[in-house]
Amino acid sequence: MKIAICIKQVPTREWQPRLNDTKTWIREHEASYEMNEPDAYALEEGLRLREKHGGEVVVCSVGPARVQQVIREALARGADRAIHVEDEALGAADAFTAAAALVSAMQEEAFDLILTGLQSDDQGHAQFGPVLAEKLGVPHSTIIMEVQIDPSTGSGPGASMKVKRELEGGWFQYVTMPTPALLTIQSGINQLRYATLKGIMAAKKKEIRKVAPPAGLASRLKVVALYAPQKSKQTVMIGGSAAEAAQELVRRLREEARAL
Amino acid sequence: MILVIAEQKDGRLNRASWEAVAAAQQLAGGQVPVKVAVMGSGVAVAAGELAQAAVAEVVAVDAEALGTYTPDGFVQAAAALIAQQAPQYVLLAHTYQTRDFVPTLAARLDRALITDVIAIRQADGQAAFARPMFQGKLVADVVPQGPAPHLVTVQIGAFRADAVQKGQAPVAAAGITVDAAAIRQRPEAPFQEAKQAVDLSQAERIVAVGRGIKAQENVAVAEQLAQAFGAELAASRPICDNGWLPMERQIGSSGQTVAPKLYVAVGISGAIQHLVGMKGSRTIVAINKDAEAPIFEIADYGLVGDLFELAPALIAELKK
Numbered sequence: 001m002k003i004a005i006c007i008k009q010v011p012t013r014e015w016q017p018r019l020n021d022t023k024t025w026i027r028e029h030e031a032s033y034e035m036n037e038p039d040a041y042a043l044e045e046g047l048r049l050r051e052k053h054g055g056e057v058v059v060c061s062v063g064p065a066r067v068q069q070v071i072r073e074a075l076a077r078g079a080d081r082a083i084h085v086e087d088e089a090l091g092a093a094d095a096f097t098a099a100a101a102l103v104s105a106m107q108e109e110a111f112d113l114i115l116t117g118l119q120s121d122d123q124g125h126a127q128f129g130p131v132l133a134e135k136l137g138v139p140h141s142t143i144i145m146e147v148q149i150d151p152s153t154g155s156g157p158g159a160s161m162k163v164k165r166e167l168e169g170g171w172f173q174y175v176t177m178p179t180p181a182l183l184t185i186q187s188g189i190n191q192l193r194y195a196t197l198k199g200i201m202a203a204k205k206k207e208i209r210k211v212a213p214p215a216g217l218a219s220r221l222k223v224v225a226l227y228a229p230q231k232s233k234q235t236v237m238i239g240g241s242a243a244e245a246a247q248e249l250v251r252r253l254r255e256e257a258r259a260l
Numbered sequence: 261m262i263l264v265i266a267e268q269k270d271g272r273l274n275r276a277s278w279e280a281v282a283a284a285q286q287l288a289g290g291q292v293p294v295k296v297a298v299m300g301s302g303v304a305v306a307a308g309e310l311a312q313a314a315v316a317e318v319v320a321v322d323a324e325a326l327g328t329y330t331p332d333g334f335v336q337a338a339a340a341l342i343a344q345q346a347p348q349y350v351l352l353a354h355t356y357q358t359r360d361f362v363p364t365l366a367a368r369l370d371r372a373l374i375t376d377v378i379a380i381r382q383a384d385g386q387a388a389f390a391r392p393m394f395q396g397k398l399v400a401d402v403v404p405q406g407p408a409p410h411l412v413t414v415q416i417g418a419f420r421a422d423a424v425q426k427g428q429a430p431v432a433a434a435g436i437t438v439d440a441a442a443i444r445q446r447p448e449a450p451f452q453e454a455k456q457a458v459d460l461s462q463a464e465r466i467v468a469v470g471r472g473i474k475a476q477e478n479v480a481v482a483e484q485l486a487q488a489f490g491a492e493l494a495a496s497r498p499i500c501d502n503g504w505l506p507m508e509r510q511i512g513s514s515g516q517t518v519a520p521k522l523y524v525a526v527g528i529s530g531a532i533q534h535l536v537g538m539k540g541s542r543t544i545v546a547i548n549k550d551a552e553a554p555i556f557e558i559a560d561y562g563l564v565g566d567l568f569e570l571a572p573a574l575i576a577e578l579k580k
Binding site: 011013014026095118122123124125126127129131133134135139140141142143165167168169170171172173174175177181186188191218219220221222223224225226228229232233235236237239242243245246247249250253259 | 331332335355356359360361362363364366367368371372373374375376383388392393394395396397398399400401402403404405406444445446447448449450451452453465471489497498500501502503508513514515516517521522529542543544545546550552554556557558559560561562563564565566569570572573574576577578
């Protein structure tokens with residue numbers, strides 16, 4: 001089974017975003033970066049499927065040179081090789097642009113299965129997977145918690161698979177579909193593995209194929225302003241030492257909010 | 261014209277559809293007609309309900325192949341509907357179903373899609389759609405580019421269903437056919453995992469923990485704090501993903517929705533997926549080391565500091 005994993009490099013959760021001079025984007029060069037967490041679960045699922053059914057796991061990513069950090073990490077965790085659509089201007093690419101940048105390089109590879117996270121921790125459009133599926137002409141399903149390949153149908157193109165899709169409020173649903181197909185993976189589908197020293201060493205020799213983006217990529221979304229959210233409530237901030245803060249909070253919860 | 265695509269399941273309207281109608285009416289500002297479409301098999305009752313809104317028309321897209329939701333079926337039907345109606349905007353509630361098929365629809369139409377919108381503003385004579393970014397730490401005003409229609413999904417709870425202007429609208433059948441042979445997904449009936457042993461929606465008080473507790477062994481601290489408050493223990497998604505607490509204790513869009521008298525969020529930054537499950541709580545306390553965490557935007561009381569110092573201090577205080 002030839003499996004593609006689309007991963008995105010995103011600012012770390014701990015990084016407090018700072019705005020650029022025009023207040024339309026973040027100061028990208030000041031951020032520290034990591035692998036988008038839902039994509040890490042997609043990678044893990046791809047590695048497990050390869051262990052079970054054989055084949056190859058290829059990491060695909062879009063963005064500036066800095067993206068190599070998360071590509072190397074994915075290779076260290078066990079992916080076989082990578083495709084990097086590299087361009088400095090793609091650091092702030094939206095989901096449509098990123099899918100358009102990847103589609104021709106991915107089409108050549110003719111993957112049986114494409115996995116990616118259900119959304120990104122930075123822009124959070126939750127669009128990339130279903131958009132890429134449409135551009136590749138393959139069926140998709142989203143927010144997946146389990147992937148079973150039906151062994152009686154083989155593991156190549158045309159194999160049938162059954163996936164468990166998460167619905168709202170604790171409901172689930174099984175969906176059967178043919179491959180090639182694209183799935184967006186929900187966090188928590190598996191337990192993540194971490195790179196071993198051996199894996200990190202091996203990753204250095206693995207191939208990262210760099211591809212230039214296609215000409216004429218145009219974003220469909222224009223950010224005209226970026227700002228901190230407005231508070232919907234007047235929050236009472238309670239300071240002091242831990243003991244003082246605890247005393248004050250409990251007093252207010254008893255006397256003011258009557259919540260105790 | 262602005263077209264809302266409402267959501268129904270087994271003929272029952274999803275309440276969030278009214279919020280999308282409210283958003284459409286706000287965007288229209290009385291200047292542009294609003295229509296509402298509902299897609300499925302046997303949608304007459306849902307269409308009749310929608311006809312109580314002050315809109316130009318309710319469009320029923322009724323086809324047997326839409327009886328069970330599939331992304332392929334709904335993309336096909338919605339693309340035909342949009343071609344027929346030629347709207348300037350298409351609005352939907354940002355539900356799991358919308359997330360599943362609308363990006364594909366936008367790609368097929370090659371049109372802009374803005375998801376998870378929380379407000380609509382006018383900027384230089386054009387509509388800008390505000391949406392959260394960077395885990396809710398920032399909000400972006402986004403203007404769609406390229407030709408119409410522009411597709412927009414609105415975050416659940418961001419627009420008020422009770423703000424919908426009421427009226428009386430005619431219902432028309434769209435007469436759209438769906439090619440069932442082109443549907444590649446074969447879904448089975450939805451199910452729930454083993455009966456929810458814990459019904460958090462009945463709890464008077466809840467102490468919920470998030471990533472801030474850092475390690476499984478620290479769950480005990482949260483347990484003691486919950487006990488001291490006389491509260492049920494709950495968690496945000498990552499804690500359940502790690503297996504530190506069972507999934508049935510998860511609060512948020514994929515877990516339970518609660519509105520207790522008191523909600524104490526400990527080490528929870530406040531991702532929107534969590535907030536939708538608890539923002540109706542009467543009193544919200546947030547304890548977090550990061551003063552910029554979005555959870556403080558909805559908290560009544562905020563404590564910035566190390567939860568491993570604050571939790572024991574609170575336990576001691578509550579025992580007094």
